[in-house]
Amino acid sequence: MKHDLQEKLDRLFEKYMNGEIGRRDFLKFLGIAGAAVGMVGGPFGFCGPAYAAKSIRFDGWGGVVSEAFREHAFQPFTKATGVKVIDGEFGDMDTYLTRVKASFPPGGEFNLAHLSGVFDYARYAGLKFNVVLDESKIPNLKNVMTAMIEPYRAITNGTLSAVPYDYGQTGIAYNTKHIPKDTAEKLGASLLWDKAVKGKLGSWGDWRTNIWYAALHTGQNPNKISDMKAVWSALEQQVPMVKKYWGSGAELMSLLANEEIYATVAWSGRVAALQAQGHPIGFLSPHNCYSWQECIFVTKGTDLDVAQTLLNFMLEPKAAIAVAVGQKYPSSLDPTKVPMPEAVKKLPAFDPTGKLEGYLFADPAFWNSHQVEFAEKWDRIKAGG
Amino acid sequence: MQSKRWKPWALLSPALSAVFLLLVVPVCFIVVYSFWLRSPTGADIAAFQFGNYAKFFADYFYPSILLRTIRVSLESVALCLVLGYIPAYFFYRSETRFKSVLILLIMLPFWISFIIRTMSWINILGDTGLINHYLIKFGILSEPLGMLYNEGSVLMGLIQYLLPFMILNIYVSLEGIDKSLLEAARSMGCTEWQAFKEVTLPLSLPGLSAGSLLVFVLTAGTYLPPMILGGPKNEMIANLIFKRVIGTLDWPFGSAISVVLLGLLLIIVWTYNRYLGINQIFKSLQGE
Structure with missing residues (x-):
């Protein structure tokens, strides 16, 4: 019961953050949920697992x-x-x-x-x-x-x-009001290093995605990176330009929708959701995009x-x-x-x-074997260390 | 006689069992894990070695995050002291019959989820948030002011979370001061300010120190405000533990960092207890 309720409230909150429901509805549902807990919560909540025998x-x-x-x-x-x-x-x-x-x-x-x-x-x-x-x-x-x-x-x-x-793909989302489509397509992955988006750039906190795009920016195949020095150097250059490393899809959508950031790596489905809501967000899938x-x-x-x-x-x-x-x-x-x-x-x-020809997926042998090393190095770069 | 001696222990046994099972045992697990190793697949390998601790202190990077955590915790304490003393003093001196309602209002934020309270700052401090919206609308600014994703916004989130702890601690301490002492000071020629400086402030120090300790310890272990409101350079030690344990499944190293943090906090609590007495916190929590 408690678990179900928590999940429902989490979903509700996510919908609110995604802009799918308004503030009034959000508060209304929250109130209804509170009342429901008041009426059927407490010791009765323990009844849940009993009937779920099979x-x-x-x-x-x-x-x-x-x-x-x-x-x-x-x-x-x-x-x-x-x-x-x-x-x-x-x-x-x-x-x-x-x-x-x-x-x-x-x-x-x-x-x-x-x-x-x-x-x-x-x-x-x-x-x-x-x-x-x-x-x-x-x-x-x-x-x-x-x-x-x-x-x-x-x-x-x-x-x-x-x-x-x-x-799906983790491509690049950009605000079409501030970044013309031609510029985005011309720059490709290097859009994430363009000085014009300094202070208005976002990224996912995930080490793998950032290294993947740094590999593309430095002209390397992300599954066969030979020059890691160039990758780390590119990331060191990028970190001061980044305003926020987001941690969830809801946060990504909120940052783009509120124009806190103009460009970021982004999940294709979330970009589609923003486009469906009418936000001026374009999706760029550069060569060797992270699939x-x-x-x-x-x-x-x-x-x-x-x-x-x-x-x-x-x-x-x-x-x-x-x-x-x-x-x-x-x-x-x-x-x-x-x-x-x-x-x-x-x-x-x-x-x-x-x-799926032309879709580049992460090679687990390469990425898993470097997980700790890359993640720790990425933490240092991200922190400016 | 014999049964009387055991009676307190029998009465305490449920609480002691809970503390043992839910606090002592998990901490022991964390200490044991801190000596283990992580395999390339993320599985843990039982071992007894100090490599995880050596890695933490190998260079300046990890200790610098610990130092930043201490710095932000101290800033948070200082701000909560200044911002918390004023309402606590107001409650103490106020004769209004709505005093209990006002104190209840201090507790009101606890009824709302911490995550929602923290995220709400995005709508206030953001580029398109409330403050920037009106600053631009009234022509005071032409470009939004960068108020989010920096140490200032992290401190804002922390103060919102911790201020009630400080206010209540100070208020409880002030409530214990006999008001006739202030009257005596005034009758002996002290000004209002002198009476406050010479009588009220020194006597409220136990509450100030208890509140400071609580705020410090809670700040040092928090990870949500830096994660949601912080920028790339505002991570604190709890964020690092989260990333090592959850992100890379490196439980041994995450445990070692936790033990270092725990050790630091224990030293602070021990020092506090040695010179000021930990019972001040319990007094405040009991509302004495």
Whole structure:
């Protein structure tokens, strides 16, 4: 009960920060939630787990994504199987992995999670939280792009512990009122080093994304950086220009919408959401733009029969497309096999060929092996040390 | 006789068990972890070595963040002292029957989520926030004033969070001063200011010091205001711990930093207790 309420309030707050609901509605819902707690909270809150005898836990990004999952996958799944889906939420990948690692036995209380990219899949496999899925029990997997499945197989010796679900890009968002489209396209990744945006530049605090873009600015392939000195030097030049390193999607949207910053690295789906709200934000996808994919990962110790059935429900075109429209990231379903609606075709980073050629994903072998070294060096540079 | 001796312990046992299980045991875990190693995959390797501590003190970078944390904590204490004494003194001298309501108002911010309270400053101090909006609208400025994502905005967020602790501590201390002492000082020729300087201020020092200790300790361990309202150079030690533990899954190094911070705070609390007495804080919390 308490957990559900907290998640609902978090979602509500995120919607408010994203500008999806007004201040009055925000306060009204907050009041209603308070009254609800007053009436049914307290000792009755402990009744929750008792009725969830047969259940499976799913952790995701919350908001519209979880709403789409609930409506199009979880509810039909519960209706068909009688198994309840406990719908959890996380703020970011690192925090979630810490929770999984801290659970006892490690990973034990978690089942399915909407994880980011091949990079995190490799981290979970490295910590031995993976399982081996029986692909014959997930028939909808045949509709998923082969190009998205193969990177996972490469990590877990040909087997899968997850199904790819969606993909996107961390490109560059810029305010078209202050930065002309021609200038942005001409500069590419170097827009993030343009003196004209000094003091109005933002970036994600994530070490990997900053190093990736510094590699592009210095003319290197981010997965095969040979001159790290040039990368660190570029980042040292950039830090004094940055006004704010944001930490969440809601913060990113708030910074861009309020014109606190004019340019930043940004997640394609969030930019699409800002554009849908009418903000003058352009999205630039420079050569070798940081592409990533998300998967539904199954954690060790999960009832595989139940998990595989749920995965198949989640890969049903109706569910996958609804989630894609809701979160504004294209689905992993191959558009040459499953017809996509216009709303999906118009999404940033959508690939109509289903081959993802030209999309550069982070190589887990390179990035994972340098994680601590890069993260610590990045902390020093960011702090001006 | 025998049963009487055990009675207090029996009554205290639930509280002692809670403190032991929820505080002592986790701290012991953190200390043990600080000697471990992180594997390349992020898994922990049991070991006994001092590499994590050596890494912390290897160069100026990590200690500089600790020093910055101490500096910001001291600034926060100084500002809370100045800003907190005035309302506390007003409550003490005020004869209004709404005094309890005014004190309740001091507690009011605690009813709102700390995150929301902190983020609300973005709407006030931002480039398109309330202050800049009116400064530009009335022609006082042509360009927005940069008030956000710097040490000033971090201090603003910290003061908003910590000021009630300081006010209540000072107020409780002032309430313990016999007002006839002030009258005696005045009758002996002291001016209002002299009476305050010679009588009120010295007698309220225990509350000032208790409030200062609370504000210092809470500032040193906080990470939300620097994260939300700070810029790239305003990170504090708690942000560093967060990044090491959550960001890179480096629990051993994160634990070592936590132990260093804990050690520093223990030294400060011990020094305080040695010279001023820790019971002042409990007095304030009890509202004596």
